[in-house]
Amino acid sequence: MRVHIRLLGGFDVTVDDRTIPARSWRRRSAAGLVKLLALQPGHRLLREQVVDALWPDLLLDEAAPRLHVAAHYARSALGCRDAVVLAGGTVSLLPSTDVTVDVAEFERSADAARADGRPETAADAAARYPGPLLPEDLYEPWTEEPRERLRVRHLELLRAAGRYEELVAADPLDEDAQLALVRDHLRQGRRQSALRALDGMADLFRRELGVEPGPAAVALRRKAESLPVEEAAPEQGSAPVPSAPGRRRTPLPAERTRLIGRGADLEAVAALLDPHRIVTITGPGGAGKSTLALAVARRLRSESADTDVILAELAPVREEGDVVRAVAEAAGVQGEGAVLPATLAVNLGPRRVLLVLDNCEHLLDASAALVDAILDAGPRARILVTSREPLRVDGEAVHRIGSLGPESSELFAERAVAAAGPGAATADDPRVVHLCERLDGLPLAIELAAAQLRHLSLQELIDRLDDRLTLLVGGRPKAGQRHSALTATIEWSHRLLSGDARSLFDRLGVFPASFDLDAVQAVAGELDPGQVTNLLGDLVTKSLVVHDPAQHRYRLLETLRLFAARRLVDSGRTREVTELLRRDVVARCRTMPRVRIWLSASMAARSRDDLENVRLAFEASLERGDLTAAVDVALGISTLWRNAVSYTEGRRWVAALRARDLSPPDRLWTLILAADVGLGSGDPRMMRDATAEATALSAQLDDPGAAVITAIYDGLVQFSTPARAVLRLEDACARARAAGEPGLERLARAFRVVLLRLLGRTDGLGEEIDALVEADSGSDYDRYICIWSASLVALVDRDGPRQRQLMDAQLADLMASGLRENWLTMYWEALAMIGGGEDYLPQLRRARQRAEAEGRHAEADWVLALGYAAACRDEWEQAAELLGAAGGALQRDTASFIHHALLREQLVRPRLEPDAFAAVTARGRGQSLSVLLDEHGL
Template identity: 35%
Template sequence: MNLAEDVRFGVLGPLRAEVGGRPAALGGSRQRAVLALLLIARGRSIPAERILSEAWEGSPPPSVTTLHGYVADLRRTLEPERAPGAPARLLVREGPGYALRAAPDAVDAERFTELAARGRHALEDGEPEEAADLLGRALALWRGPAYADFDGVAFATPDATRLEELRAAVREDRLAALIAAGRHAAAVGELEILVAEQPLRERGWELLALALYRSGRQADALTALRRVRRRLADELGIDPGPGLRDLEAAVLAQDPRLAPPPERRSPRPAPAPGPPGRVPSPRTAVPAPPPGNLPFSLSSFVGRGGDLAAVAGLLGGHRLVTLTGPGGVGKTRLALEVARARADADGPWLVELGGLHVPEPLTATELLTATVSTALGLPAVSSPDRLAATLVERDTLLVLDNCEHLLAPAAELVHTLLTRCGAVRILCTGREPLGITGEAIYEVPPLPAATEAVELFLHRATAAQPGWTPEPGDRERIAALCEGLDGIPLAVELAAAQCRMLSVGQIADALEDRFTLLVGGSADRPDRHRTLLDTVAWSDQLLEPDERRLFYRLGVFASGFDLDAAAAVGEVAPVLGPLSALVRKSLVIAVPGTAPRRYRMLETLRRYATGALSPAELGDAEERHRAWVLARAENAERHLRGPQGAELLDGLSRDQPEFRAAFTSALAGGEGEYVLRLGSALFWFWFRRGHVAEGLAWLTEGFTRAPWAGAGLRARARFAEAALNYLAGHPGAGHRSASRAVEEAREAGDPVTEAGAASYAAYLGLLTGVPLDAASSARAAVGMARGTALVWLEAETLMIQGMVLRVLGDLPGADAAFREAIAAARTSGHDWVADGAAWCDMKTACDRGDGLRALAVAGDVLAAMDRYGDISFWLVTAHSAARALALTGRAGQAALLMGAVQAIGARAGVSPELMDPLDGPREAAAVREALPPEEYERHAARGRALSRQEASALLTALIADLTGRHSP
């Protein structure tokens, strides 16, 4: 039986298998869970202990004998023609575990991923009809939710989440293709269904509005955009991302780039912003002193020019504006500055609510109403209706400061005043919005740390100690200090006040204990703003118990997280409600424009949160964080060498602070095996993005802390160590690690790691002069890779076989191996291999003196590296391109590029000259010898100052110039 053709698996819905085109009986839930685990592993071996633990989640695991029985049943089902006693070819035993050797195209999820990538490329290449067809075929593979049998089961959740997220993106891509193909009217109905099912995904709303607009329905397009604005505000407390905002502006302006239908409607006049003269510029208006009770400012107002204009503009178009943001961000001061610049007939009036506490027998509404009427100089009234009757004829602005602890009564009072008094406008401040219809919300951002925050620090430090001036180098330290304080004005001011006692360097060094350092606020501040700790504690006191528990536990995230991550770590179910509350209350920031939506916490709030946990609670939260990090890394690693590679590498780069936090907490807890497992999962990310020194450091720590780790884990970590040592220019150490990885993988029965490590051992042994038959060893590694049915692994080993043959001088054999490698790479989506073969082609062209041919090849490789964000391969390609430039007579540019490669490589821990001891020194020497020493050094010094982006742009321009004038 041809297993590659006759066995098919489906996970895009309930788990199923077909043998010879007929459904296969997969047994009960536990047996199906075993198969699902093996499918998720994508050909890698899973130890039996791990299968028992994860497939029997929540129940005591049975004996290993039970697992053997399930495996035997699955084998009989999946390989019905296998003779008794014959070795299994599909579900195989490897060392202490099992692996499923299914070809990628035998699994519907892999076919879906491949079609999705092809469809996206077609859409980007301007072929919408082809894109719509490919994406439609991808979606037709779905029969229900991914891994529908295992909803909520821990082992299936990461892969199911990835596939569901990709499915949502494919639906959007397909509808975008229909719109691009001119079928916008047909897309509207599907888009209405899409946004109803996924109302928080902004791209669906963008597509709906665009389709409506192109269908001649401009008003409906604007209605859709305003619907999503309200939805995001109500459910997440955030504004739409830049895409939606730009589209709304374009629709209003009937921007020609939206390509409306030929019969265009006249643009609707913009709504009048209010009576003329109502909103003067906050910087230039000098009105006559109005009535009101605003206090005079006691200190200079620093920065915030854009915020002043934005809030003033909102007040012109809305009668209720609420400034939100975390404690100490400057909401009150901004509100007062905006109010001072207005020219209302009556007011503005400030009503301070922060110190208001409700005594018996008054209700909160009665006390609040009485406080507002008294602040306006009116007889105290306790009924919102009576206060509204008093203000019905007045044209005034009320500033209600610090509403967060009286949210419900404030909302009731404000609603009554706005519905009864047509000329009253209200500007509120609080850590969350009031939630009233018509409310415009402005989230006050922190100050830019490098500019306005530094200016504020200098102003306040000088005020605290007249004559104080910064020491040399202090401005850079102050900028870093302000960055560490998140640009929060209160924190910056409290830090600046410490200049009376401490130097800037001492303040920065003490920032680790910021809640002890940042005390002693001025006596005129409210109690909640006397210290940084008081400010955060005030917000903490307003939380509900489940919100507080989630807030504290989210502090273990080092940078950002999504909804699934919050649920995994937060120990609160369901998590959406309390997380939404934390966003509304300005303790968590929803990052606009991210899909799925991501969240983050300011560093000060993060430190407060983790400090509020007991040691046991902190340990539990960190353990959950490590589990989430590991699942995230391992799930991504399975797909990094396929069509989703570039996108997944970007995601891993974004999550790198979380990986570092997990490594740190694991080492603190003595979990060396965890470090090795996470390091093995991240190795390809480190390899591609140039985090070589960091990766080697974590792996070294892991080996030190876990000398007892199992052979399979050691093998994968040794292989990672070998590859990273190769990039670092340590081929001898790389060969030793690769050789040990081969032995340990063989002991563990892990042919995937054994094949990869064997190919590296052959090549690195050849580079370091270790006596061995490198050609035979490389050929054996290819055969072993083919036995795993992992096409990407076959592609990699073929590429390295070609590199071995090239070093041995067998150029025809090398070319043949490279051609096979490229074919396998295209099949599996492992483009890196094709680029590696092209790099070798570059070097061969240079050997023949054909610099133009080498540069033409380099142009394609560099474009791919930029797409992937690859540092390591970009460096070696640029190093070889420098030699090619020298061959074309561009010695000065070659030296400049060589200097850039050396400096960028040193920062990444990658040495192209050392990692390629045969060609690297020849390439460097070719450039050095093309110029006098002093001339070479002058150009190289200029190159060392270039960034990766600048060097890449320079090289790309040179290649375009040279290959445009000369056909390679």
């Protein structure tokens, strides 16, 4: 008999090439005994040592019966009468059998690598370490020393192999490893990777240690910044650039605990996804549907590198009409795809994608309609749904889950140990088995109960359960028995809270999604602010609220959120608490004057984090007739429309506001928002009409800031007559200075630079650009436009290195403000590569894929880039023809009409005779954009 025991990354035993099923280990103590002996030299220990390790609180005579029981069940699992031998005061594992253990194999390889000294040998040895020792036994004292020893050996091997990224991932606080990774990037000339690694190191050290990186990191940063910017090819070890639209648009949440009791379900669902394109996981609330779906998604993502995985969490969605928007945002789709099911379906259906729709039970009709549309649109998409009932669409395969069964006691024991430490509970304790049966084996109920062991003994927990956990009757006749048991469990946990903690928990039901501490303080009513912090911490401790320390945010599990929301409704306080939340969002949008809010990037980033709460506040303000508040909320999110959320939403909000009877000041700012949306979405007519109305209205009001912004847009609508536009913008500059608004002055000056370059004026322009870009002005909208205008000038000048430098600054500003890279920054990077004479087509393809994933299908933008590439090759007739083709199409979703005019008038037209230019551009206007893109490999 040949036996192999795996202890690294998990536990299993293989006998003659057959892995013993997990269900064979009926007693946790039996598996523990085998693990303990497998770790020892010769696989034997003195009986006293075994008892001290496995039953440290018992005397030898008291533990002897348990040892014999564990040995019996171990022999049964291994299928061998002599698997565990107790003789002469020694306990031995398979003494007459050929036994190999992965730990010993790893240590032998590590020893050989240390003696050999070659990186490749170290890398081979490191590959034998798939994960930490016995991760399911983290709190067993006898595992701590060998686990740490093996971890350190693995880190040594990674260092010896030069696998610095893996070394940093395994031990992020190892400063030497962090610096070694940066040096490795620098040796290979990877400037951006080195800077990203330094930024990540600095953030981590400040957050976790409260210190700044040392002098070595500072010196490496200087060295990195002095390097030339590398080509935009994917770097070794860096995150791959998506090869398909929308790849993993929403990252899957990291796995925090192992999946217990759902191994067969995992295999079954994964198998169903092969022949079926739509699979729905159903079951009662709290059964672990979302956990199982995420496990399936992670598995598919790891096994299929060419499959996009998109997670759309529908729990925060309140109206069926918003399902498309929620899925579109998860997939990174904007524009029409964010509101039209057919457009979204065409975007997703043909792609090799797994779309996970989580928590659909309250949106069945809309979810089913969208699923049907996606499946009809193409053969490659697959959809995994979690819901308390099936969608009932054609081709749907349903997998039902319920109780964990016998393994529920293992889940309880693991969560109990995590909550209260070693010894809190064991899976083979009959009391635990009975308790889990009373909880119907539902994971959420079990986890809630286990969390109570932080302040109750196991017996106290059982006594209280016996007193309070009863099935509900009469209240919800459609609720199944398991759902009733879960509801009773939640209500029982709820009753264990203090009166103030219960009140706060109920109020958290107002939040449609995650929230921060400030928002909790806002909805807490008359509770003392200092007390609120303690109460919230208590709710986190009792596993009633989930805390994400990295984001400084909180959330309720969906079942708990629904319970809290129902409590709030039953108490008659929903309207009151919603009003508190609305006022908090509105107050945040009034922390600065409207001009500053309109410019603010940090406010937009905060709005993105609180997006569902902001939307709730906007709708609630409209419903209450507080239109001034609705305008303030819209201003607070307006910069977000430019960077992270679809302009489609901006159009809807502006339309909703303009349909109301607004006061003159509110109407003026709504018109400014309309002009802004018109500019950004490439709709000059919308911008012109809104500006004309705003100009007339601003003359009647005393709002200097709004008047300046209106004057800026009044200049931009004169774009076709640049000289007149320059005069309007100069007037706006003067007004901004008089109003004491330096941000607006910079904004007007930046737009003026673009118009001057369009007129061919270059005297003093370089100095003006440098002054705008180098100004210490933060990272708000005015700074964004200053860099954009400088980039346009560099574009016309065919100055690729300058374009790349400006793009790096733009990205740094976006990250600093909390906003993110978007398709337009990818597009501009491609333009910088064109100006620098680099191979730009791969980057342009990636930019187009990202844009199309966001619902932007403006082919003219891509033809415009091809025209610029021809101009940079001095192929002037081809450039004119391509610009003619691009100019003949409506350019939606961007302000590319500005780029087009600059390139046409100042780069291409001067290189050709007037007649030739007119003839070639006319020929271009007759070209098909899609044909041109195909001809150029786009």
